[in-house]
Amino acid sequence: MRFLILLTLSWFxxxxxxxxxxxxxxxxxxxxxxGLEAGAFSFLDDQLDSVSVLGYGEDTHGSAEFTLxxxxxxxxxxxxxxxxxxxxxxxxxxxxxxxxxxxxxxxDRDYLLNEINSSWRYRTEEFVALLEWMRAxxxxxxxxxxHLYGSEMQFVQSDARLVADYLxxxxxxxxxxxxxxxLWQRFSPEEKAALFNNYRQLLDYVTVHGPELxxxxxxxxxEDMLRHVEVIGQFVLVINQPRERHKHDLRDLYAAExxxxxxxxxxxxxxxxxxxxxxxxxxxVSNGQxxxxxxxxxxxxxxxxxxxxxxxxxxxxxxxxxxxxxxxDQVISFELDPTTFTSCLARTGKPYSFLxxxxxxxxxxxxxxxxxxxxxxxxxxxxxxxxxxxxENMGSAFDGILYLDRVQPINRLPRE
Numbered sequence: 001m002r003f004l005i006l007l008t009l010s011w012f013x014x015x016x017x018x019x020x021x022x023x024x025x026x027x028x029x030x031x032x033x034x035g036l037e038a039g040a041f042s043f044l045d046d047q048l049d050s051v052s053v054l055g056y057g058e059d060t061h062g063s064a065e066f067t068l069x070x071x072x073x074x075x076x077x078x079x080x081x082x083x084x085x086x087x088x089x090x091x092x093x094x095x096x097x098x099x100x101x102x103x104x105x106x107x108d109r110d111y112l113l114n115e116i117n118s119s120w121r122y123r124t125e126e127f128v129a130l131l132e133w134m135r136a137x138x139x140x141x142x143x144x145x146x147h148l149y150g151s152e153m154q155f156v157q158s159d160a161r162l163v164a165d166y167l168x169x170x171x172x173x174x175x176x177x178x179x180x181x182x183l184w185q186r187f188s189p190e191e192k193a194a195l196f197n198n199y200r201q202l203l204d205y206v207t208v209h210g211p212e213l214x215x216x217x218x219x220x221x222x223e224d225m226l227r228h229v230e231v232i233g234q235f236v237l238v239i240n241q242p243r244e245r246h247k248h249d250l251r252d253l254y255a256a257e258x259x260x261x262x263x264x265x266x267x268x269x270x271x272x273x274x275x276x277x278x279x280x281x282x283x284x285v286s287n288g289q290x291x292x293x294x295x296x297x298x299x300x301x302x303x304x305x306x307x308x309x310x311x312x313x314x315x316x317x318x319x320x321x322x323x324x325x326x327x328x329d330q331v332i333s334f335e336l337d338p339t340t341f342t343s344c345l346a347r348t349g350k351p352y353s354f355l356x357x358x359x360x361x362x363x364x365x366x367x368x369x370x371x372x373x374x375x376x377x378x379x380x381x382x383x384x385x386x387x388x389x390x391x392e393n394m395g396s397a398f399d400g401i402l403y404l405d406r407v408q409p410i411n412r413l414p415r416e
Contacts, residue, residue: 022344023369031362032348036404038075042340043354047400048081051306055274055294057281057398059310060379062318062332063407066310070275071133071174077273078137078146085147085270086134087259089276090119093158095150096224098122102134102148104119114415118182121382125411127205149262151255151274151293155182156235159228163202166225170216174205179232183201183247187395188237198391199236203229248290252280256296266408277381278309282397294397311342311376315407319384331409332384334377341374343401357402370395 033040048054056073058066070086080181088095097116100106100123109131113123122129131148138145156179166178177198181187187195206213206229214222234254243248255276263270276293283298283305297305313336321330336343345353360366371393378390396403 006358012069015260016033017255017416021343023366025363025365025416026344026355026360029061029356029363029366031349031354031356033063033352034350035356036065036072036352038079040352041073041076043356044076047358048077050303051258053272053274053297053306053317054083054306055281055297055305055307057276057278057294057307057309058379059278059312059316059377059406060319060386061121061381063379064124064126064409064410065311065312065404065407066120067130067410068303069310069402069404071126071130074130074146074273075133077271081267081271082144083146083273083412084144085149085150085262085272087149087272087274088122089152089255089280090117090122090150091152091155091158092258093151093162093228094118095148095161096162096228097158098131099148101104101151102131103145103383104135113413114156116118118157119317120412121410123413123415125413128413149272151249151258153231153234153238153254153256153258153286154184154251155179156228156232159231162228163206163232166217166221167206167213170213172205172209174202174212176202179233179235182233183238183251192236192240196240197250199229199232203233212371227261233378245290252290252292253296254302255280255293257286259293259297260300264304281307282307282309282394283307284397285394286392286397303414306400309394309401310404311345311394311401312379312404312407313342313346313377314405316409317380317407318412319380320382320386321386330384332380334388336405337375337377337389338404339378340376340379341394342403346405351405353403355400355403356400357395358399363396373398 031043054077055265074086082348097112101109101112117123134146134148160176160179164402167174177195206226226308226324236246238250241250259274262272280292283295286292294307314334316333318329319332321332323330336346343356360368373391374394375389375391378387378392
């Protein structure tokens with residue numbers, strides 16, 4: 001154990017009070033507010049001048065408020081800061097299908113959510129409300145439409161469909177594999193070889209026939225198709241990795257690459273809201289001790305990336321959790337632990353609060369206490385492992401934290 005015996009007086013100043021880890025002076029950087037609505041986020045106004053990507057991390061996938069918050073944040077960013085779209089923690093191909101609905105090019109929303117979308121997170125009443133707001137906004141603002149994108153390569157069936165449909169519509173009958181298994185399933189050596197060969201043949205074909213395909217469609221349509229081929233290539237590379245950790249690393253690395261590509265659209269000023277779990281948004285090594293998307297974005301973009309975490313104290317969320325010998329959807333209940341740093345965020349007397357970590361870290365009285373692990377309430381991604389609190393480097397990995405006093409389970413849509 002590497003503990004220093006000599007402790008300076010300044011270190012004692014940063015010690016938490018009895019119970020919660022609440023360093024003196026933290027309240028100067030806390031802003032309380034009363035509602036999750038676009039008009040309430042003015043405390044972010046002076047944070048975003050040089051920001052091209054705001055990373056919004058949700059503490060759990062299964063709470064209604066975090067999807068509602070994504071929608072209200074997007075409204076605020078679009079209306080007040082001319083942001084141009086939202087990037088989801090979903091597949092690149094699935095995002096393209098959903099964006100076609102947002103642009104008014106398709107009207108089959110329920111089909112897209114039930115048959116194309118592969119995540120229960122977006123098969124909810126709250127996400128439908130976000131989609132419908134985006135679609136309505138575009139109807140009213142045809143000169144400045146907003147877009148929805150995916151960033152992930154864990155499951156590329158939709159990318160393969162888009163490539164196959166593009167080629168078939170132009171009279172090019174090319175074999176495109178089904179790609180109907182996701183990254184975390186088992187692949188035999190024969191399956192890996194077959195998918196790699198299919199990808200290489202596909203890439204060679206669309207490269208050789210590029211000029212012809214551009215003439216028959218358009219440069220933009222061709223490049224969109226080629227992008228989906230590249231995502232298939234990402235998938236094929238990752239399934240061939242021998243270690244699970246390498247798969248996690250590459251998943252997040254490619255999510256960052258796919259997002260950064262969107263910023264290279266030279267035709268307009270692109271500013272994006274990136275919505276994923278806290279584990280992917282922070283400037284840290286997380287998600288099972290791997291290099292995550294937010295860390296990649298912060299390294300590449302500097303202050304052009306702003307990481308906003310969330311934490312909550314009380315309520316319920318939905319997640320897969322052990323039930324006997326099987327995993328099943330369950331409603332998990334929480335109460336705020338008064339010994340956590342989270343409880344410090346609850347002291348504004350309002351149901352919601354914002355902690356400006358960028359400013360707080362500059363305060364000599366707070367820098368040390370915010371630089372180390374903080375005990376916070378533990379949410380969940382898709383799975384919950386029975387851990388109510390966790391120690392994480394929230395203070396150093398994010399630029400701000402939004403605290404929600406109470407959350408409710410997300411409202412899933414019935415499957416037809």
